[in-house]
Amino acid sequence: xxxxxxxxxxxxxxxxxxxxSFSLSPGxxxxxxxxxxxxxxxTLRMLSGxxxxxxxxxxxxxxxxxxxxxxxxxYLPQYPIFHNxxxxxxxxxxxxxxxxxxxxxxxxxxxYYLERVGILEAKNQRIGKYSGGxxxxxxxxxxxxxxxxxxxxxxxxxxxxxxxxREVLTLMEELKQQTxxxxxxxxxxxxxxxxxxxxxxHQGEIVESGSxxxxxxxxxxxxxxxxxxxxxxxxxxxxxxxxxxxxxxxDKNELICIVKDLEKARQSIxxxxxxxxxxxxxxxxxxxxxxELFMKVxxx
Amino acid sequence: xxxxxxxxxxxxEYWRNFSWVWVPVVFILLAIMDPLTTYxxxxxxxxxxxxxxxxxxxxxxxxxxxxxxxxxxxxxxxxVIIIVAITMGIIAGERKSGVVELVLVKPVRYANYISSKWAxxxxxxxxxxxxxxxxxWYYVSxxxxxxxxxAFVQTLSFYALWLILVVTITIFYNTLxxxxxxxxxxxxxTIIGMTAINAIFSHKLTWFPxxxxxxxxxxxxxxxxxxxxxxxxxxxxxxxxALLFLSFYTFQKKELA
Numbered sequence: 422x423x424x425x426x427x428x429x430x431x432x433x434x435x436x437x438x439x440x441x442s443f444s445l446s447p448g449x450x451x452x453x454x455x456x457x458x459x460x461x462x463x464t465l466r467m468l469s470g471x472x473x474x475x476x477x478x479x480x481x482x483x484x485x486x487x488x489x490x491x492x493x494x495x496y497l498p499q500y501p502i503f504h505n506x507x508x509x510x511x512x513x514x515x516x517x518x519x520x521x522x523x524x525x526x527x528x529x530x531x532x533y534y535l536e537r538v539g540i541l542e543a544k545n546q547r548i549g550k551y552s553g554g555x556x557x558x559x560x561x562x563x564x565x566x567x568x569x570x571x572x573x574x575x576x577x578x579x580x581x582x583x584x585x586x587r588e589v590l591t592l593m594e595e596l597k598q599q600t601x602x603x604x605x606x607x608x609x610x611x612x613x614x615x616x617x618x619x620x621x622x623h624q625g626e627i628v629e630s631g632s633x634x635x636x637x638x639x640x641x642x643x644x645x646x647x648x649x650x651x652x653x654x655x656x657x658x659x660x661x662x663x664x665x666x667x668x669x670x671x672d673k674n675e676l677i678c679i680v681k682d683l684e685k686a687r688q689s690i691x692x693x694x695x696x697x698x699x700x701x702x703x704x705x706x707x708x709x710x711x712x713e714l715f716m717k718v719x720x721x
Numbered sequence: 722x723x724x725x726x727x728x729x730x731x732x733x734e735y736w737r738n739f740s741w742v743w744v745p746v747v748f749i750l751l752a753i754m755d756p757l758t759t760y761x762x763x764x765x766x767x768x769x770x771x772x773x774x775x776x777x778x779x780x781x782x783x784x785x786x787x788x789x790x791x792x793x794x795x796x797x798x799x800x801v802i803i804i805v806a807i808t809m810g811i812i813a814g815e816r817k818s819g820v821v822e823l824v825l826v827k828p829v830r831y832a833n834y835i836s837s838k839w840a841x842x843x844x845x846x847x848x849x850x851x852x853x854x855x856x857x858w859y860y861v862s863x864x865x866x867x868x869x870x871x872a873f874v875q876t877l878s879f880y881a882l883w884l885i886l887v888v889t890i891t892i893f894y895n896t897l898x899x900x901x902x903x904x905x906x907x908x909x910x911t912i913i914g915m916t917a918i919n920a921i922f923s924h925k926l927t928w929f930p931x932x933x934x935x936x937x938x939x940x941x942x943x944x945x946x947x948x949x950x951x952x953x954x955x956x957x958x959x960x961x962x963a964l965l966f967l968s969f970y971t972f973q974k975k976e977l978a
Contacts, residue, residue: 471825504820506738
């Protein structure tokens, strides 16, 4: 539905977004994940038409050539600023009409979305009096008001407290049924929670992408966490000598053994521990998480 | 439709922030200050002047048309500064605060956005200015002499062109920069610059917009519209239209980040 080809943005000669290409299919919820400064906001701003790409192409399927892409998308900036002297409903009706809805239709949609995002009772209050969470929800409502085919949300939950965060995530979960969502975040757990697929961005490039399932399959490997009474480090050579252990990493109070074959590795480690009488205090089998993938990518 | 939406929103904003109250009031004060002080000057001097007893004050008898021109000259100085001040944030302020992000991600045509704001600000300013000048005309006619309605309407209309030009210059800088203060400074600077150019090259630039008031003075004295006033009006209107289109263009080119 939405195809992005080799999108590049340079500010004063420095590329902030480099050669980014991806496509979105209808009904998907995609997370653009990356550390602060990875180029997520710049990417979203280009897609929303607020910034002009230095090079590259943004295609929207089914759009007449030369038509305004803004009719088909909704956008919520990271820090949405409203006219504080307007009421929530007035603002929604205003931007709805700007999106070419008739006044009656804009009012209807405004009421619908005010209810949908849960701020109906505050609709006649000045926006200046809204809390951060309410503004964020009003922001989502204004992005949806003209029923766009896709909405883009820039860090929709980062600035919210735990309760507000939960509410907005639930809301996004519901909106997924209605429209395609592309949202940026630097928090992996948010991405894992509601998105179907991930675009991992680092220093202006998409370094990894795919559905959550694919990424887990690709990057997850089994690991065994071991701790000893006394110094863990003394046992590193012994562990490394075991053929099924591919890597040993020192963590705070334990050693993490990345293993090729979990079953074999467990047997050999336990056998050796038994014969050599190792002072084991912890033996735990688990999986590497996407978090570790994320950290690996970001730190390289 | 979209144009009207923005225009109405601006009007609502002027109600909410009391622009519809204070701008007319300030303009009226500006317009009647000179007719009143001129008329009452002998009494004021008598009461507070502390002049020695027996001092005779003789002030030249002012013509009604001159007094009306004094009102206009207040608009040319303080009035222009007020107009620039209330226009300098109209787009730049929205860009600086970031509201513009929510507005321009909707399919808003840039020309609509600028021209509707331009028209809304002009409505506020021209309505206030008309009320103010009517008040001045009223005081002039009761304190001095009557000025014919036709001459008054002509004065009102031709001078309005100057105010429209001031608003348009300020709007143009709004599309170029996003710091309202800088927009204001550059607009005032430009108007002062134009005055300087006019003063230096006045013999060559007979149709320069800054000459509007001197031709209006002629109009009031003779009761006939001088040919040069038509020429100057034509130049002023052309400049307004050109600046407006230039604003559309610069705003389109500009990145809104």
